[in-house]
Amino acid sequence: xxxxxxxxxxxxxxxNVLLLTSLSALLSTSLGFALNDWLSLRNAMLDHVQIQATIxxxxxxxxxxxxxxxxxxxxxxxxxxxxxxxxxxxxxxxxILFAYYxxxxxxxxxxxxxxxxxxxxxxxxxxxxxxxYHENELLAYIMLVxxxxxxxxxxxxxxxxxxxxFTLALLFSLILSRSLQRIISRPILKLxxxxxxxxxxQDYALRAKKISTDEIGALVDDFNNMLSQIQLRDLxxxxxxxxxxxxxxxxxxxxxxxxRQLKYxxxxxxxxxxxxRITFDxxxxxxIDQARRNKQKLVVMFLDLDRFKIINDTLGHGxxxxxxxxxxxxxxxxLRESDTLARLGGDEFAVLLPQIQQASHISGVAQKITKVxxxxxxxxxxxxxVTSSIGISLFPDDGERAETIVKNADxxxxxxxxxxRNQFTFFSAKMNERAERRLLLETRLRKALKENRLxxxxxxxxxxxxxxxxxxxxxxxxxxxxxxAISPGExxxxxxxxxxxxxxxxxxxxxxxxxxxxxKNDATSQISLAVNLSPAQFIRKDLHEVVAAILDRTGxxxxxxxxxxxxxxxxxxxxxVCTSLEHLRNxxxxxxxDDFGTAYSSLSRLKQLPLNTxxxxxxxxxxxxxxxxxxxxxxxxxxxxxxxxxxxxxxxVESELQYQFIKRHGxxxxxxxxxGKPVPYSLIKKIK
Ligand code: C2E
Ligand code: MG
Ligand code: MG
Numbered sequence: 001x002x003x004x005x006x007x008x009x010x011x012x013x014x015x016n017v018l019l020l021t022s023l024s025a026l027l028s029t030s031l032g033f034a035l036n037d038w039l040s041l042r043n044a045m046l047d048h049v050q051i052q053a054t055i056x057x058x059x060x061x062x063x064x065x066x067x068x069x070x071x072x073x074x075x076x077x078x079x080x081x082x083x084x085x086x087x088x089x090x091x092x093x094x095x096i097l098f099a100y101y102x103x104x105x106x107x108x109x110x111x112x113x114x115x116x117x118x119x120x121x122x123x124x125x126x127x128x129x130x131x132x133y134h135e136n137e138l139l140a141y142i143m144l145v146x147x148x149x150x151x152x153x154x155x156x157x158x159x160x161x162x163x164x165x166f167t168l169a170l171l172f173s174l175i176l177s178r179s180l181q182r183i184i185s186r187p188i189l190k191l192x193x194x195x196x197x198x199x200x201x202q203d204y205a206l207r208a209k210k211i212s213t214d215e216i217g218a219l220v221d222d223f224n225n226m227l228s229q230i231q232l233r234d235l236x237x238x239x240x241x242x243x244x245x246x247x248x249x250x251x252x253x254x255x256x257x258x259x260r261q262l263k264y265x266x267x268x269x270x271x272x273x274x275x276x277r278i279t280f281d282x283x284x285x286x287x288i289d290q291a292r293r294n295k296q297k298l299v300v301m302f303l304d305l306d307r308f309k310i311i312n313d314t315l316g317h318g319x320x321x322x323x324x325x326x327x328x329x330x331x332x333x334x335l336r337e338s339d340t341l342a343r344l345g346g347d348e349f350a351v352l353l354p355q356i357q358q359a360s361h362i363s364g365v366a367q368k369i370t371k372v373x374x375x376x377x378x379x380x381x382x383x384x385x386v387t388s389s390i391g392i393s394l395f396p397d398d399g400e401r402a403e404t405i406v407k408n409a410d411x412x413x414x415x416x417x418x419x420x421r422n423q424f425t426f427f428s429a430k431m432n433e434r435a436e437r438r439l440l441l442e443t444r445l446r447k448a449l450k451e452n453r454l455x456x457x458x459x460x461x462x463x464x465x466x467x468x469x470x471x472x473x474x475x476x477x478x479x480x481x482x483x484x485a486i487s488p489g490e491x492x493x494x495x496x497x498x499x500x501x502x503x504x505x506x507x508x509x510x511x512x513x514x515x516x517x518x519x520k521n522d523a524t525s526q527i528s529l530a531v532n533l534s535p536a537q538f539i540r541k542d543l544h545e546v547v548a549a550i551l552d553r554t555g556x557x558x559x560x561x562x563x564x565x566x567x568x569x570x571x572x573x574x575x576x577v578c579t580s581l582e583h584l585r586n587x588x589x590x591x592x593x594d595d596f597g598t599a600y601s602s603l604s605r606l607k608q609l610p611l612n613t614x615x616x617x618x619x620x621x622x623x624x625x626x627x628x629x630x631x632x633x634x635x636x637x638x639x640x641x642x643x644x645x646x647x648x649x650x651x652x653v654e655s656e657l658q659y660q661f662i663k664r665h666g667x668x669x670x671x672x673x674x675x676g677k678p679v680p681y682s683l684i685k686k687i688k
Pocket of ligand 2: 594
């Protein structure tokens with residue numbers, strides 16, 4: 001429905017309504033009065049004329065009875081004193097004019113015959129006819145004509161007076177309505193003003209003043225109630241908004257903190273708080289740009305902790321982490337503010353020395369690092385010994401690009417490891433060839449394993465005194481189709497590094513067990529089998545289960561199996577290794593320590609281990625008879641081993657001289673080229 005909106009103010013509307021109301025009241029009253037006035041005047045006049053007609057009729061009876069028209073006329077003439085009557089006439093009973101009177105003969109002429117009705121209008125005047133009876137007989141008629149003009153004049157006078165009164169009343173009602181409308185419009189306008197102020201200021205605490213107790217008063221109450229509700233809602237809204245703002249602020253702060261943390265985590269190593277690889281790469285790129293502009297050199301060092309993995313795996317990650325934190329602190333202490341130290345992951349660290357004045361300074365820093373890392377670190381009551389292998393490469397000498405410098409430092413670091421660890425090595429172009437070779441070998445080794453191209457050769461072991469075959473040592477062999485035989489000395493460390501060693505060891509063990517069972521009926525059917533086990537194998541807690549499963553599968557008796565482990569296993573934190581060895585021993589397997597003498601193993605430590613045999617490293621055997629120190633050492637090892645109830649094997653016996661020496665000093669078993677090289681199992685069977 002369309003609403004019509006007017007611009008007229010409520011004040012004007014009220015005035016108009018009041019005026020219209022009073023105007024219509026006044027008009028209807030005035031009209032009523034005027035009509036009433038007119039009717040009463042007219043009736044009064046008619047009554048008067050009627051009375052006059054009755055008087056004249058009574059006075060004229062004699063004149064009509066005696067047919068005296070003159071006398072009748074005189075009687076009629078008495079009406080001259082009456083201003084209202086303009087003419088009068090007497091008519092005989094047969095309605096013929098008998099006598100008449102006219103105030104103004106020129107203005108009116110009396111009709112000769114009596115008009116029919118008793119009253120009516122005649123030439124604009126009012127006439128009244130009355131009958132005259134004498135002795136109950138109709139004698140005559142009398143007609144009086146009254147003049148209306150007087151009546152009209154009076155009426156006009158009355159009208160003018162009424163008009164004056166009307167105008168005055170209207171004026172009065174105008175004045176009255178102007179002030180009266182305030183009674184209604186004032187509270188409404190006040191209310192409207194309050195509403196406007198509220199909407200302009202948004203101050204819902206404002207209230208409209210209640211001036212009256214009528215409907216507008218009720219409206220003010222309702223309006224104020226509405227304001228109270230809005231105020232309450234506004235307050236609730238404000239509270240909610242404040243709470244929301246609070247929450248949003250808290251959330252924003254949380255997010256900012258989280259972003260900061262994420263940013264920090266993105267660019268830092270969470271464990272040590274050092275820079276991470278991303279930051280290191282960034283710093284290196286910037287440093288290279290700067291060094292290029294200033295024609296300066298810069299240095300990148302790659303550092304890897306030696307044998308960290310063993311500590312981590314045997315003592316647990318908690319200890320490993322603490323160790324890394326301490327190492328990072330020691331490293332930081334060796335460097336300047338302007339240098340960047342980053343942890344690239346695991347036990348790998350990188351150092352960026354951006355401004356290098358002298359080459360001697362580089363070696364100085366590397367030496368310092370090697371020294372501080374090698375010092376005993378105490379974590380959780382354990383005295384830990386780690387060393388570091390460092391690779392160093394320089395910009396621009398060893399590469400123009402960041403990637404090249406980093407790669408070359410890594411290569412140099414591997415060189416340090418290859419050369420015996422706990423040292424630093426400067427990169428040289430030749431190393432890349434080595435690194436490439438390693439990569440090539442790794443790919444080929446994986447392929448060889450997949451295609452089952454590894455073989456096992458067996459080196460015989462003899463009783464030193466009777467020279468009877470008592471056992472064999474299984475040794476892995478790999479012949480690459482392109483390159484031919486690749487030495488275990490090359491591929492075993494590689495397999496340890498790239499995580500292939502477990503597969504190789506298991507394969508060798510299983511193959512050897514199967515081979516050994518192919519000779520049930522000959523002289524070799526009771527000899528023992530020695531298999532090498534890489535130290536890396538001791539990471540696994542289920543090693544004994546794996547071995548037991550192989551024995552189960554192949555049916556090879558545990559009592560004929562001997563596992564060779566190296567000395568390096570018995571460094572710090574070898575508690576778990578000891579447990580693993582116990583498990584293996586519980587299977588009925590014998591354990592021997594290989595290459596004895598190459599690493600430092602304390603005798604008391606050896607005493608605690610569940611060992612059966614000790615294999616003197618071939619480097620000692622090789623030099624027998626050449627230096628008295630080595631002779632004394634071998635003698636001591638044999639005596640000491642026997643004191644610890646260990647059998648002794650001498651490996652690498654190549655000459656009669658060496659054989660005689662160890663035989664003289666009571667060594668139990670011999671193994672070496674002098675008696676037999678590692679050969680396929682079919683050839684072992686032929687040994688008598
Ligand atoms: P190892 O366990 O000490 O084995 C003895 C090594 O000395 C063998 O080298 C053997 O051929 C060599 N040898 C024996 N007698 C003589 C001798 O009279 N003169 C000289 N010069 N050498 C002799 P090979 O086969 O090259 O193995 C090298 C090393 O590779 C082994 O040393 C062992 O530590 C490791 N290895 C070999 N096969 C395996 C394997 O299946 N698993 C693991 N984990 N390591 C293996
Ligand atoms: Mg061995
Ligand atoms: Mg050995």
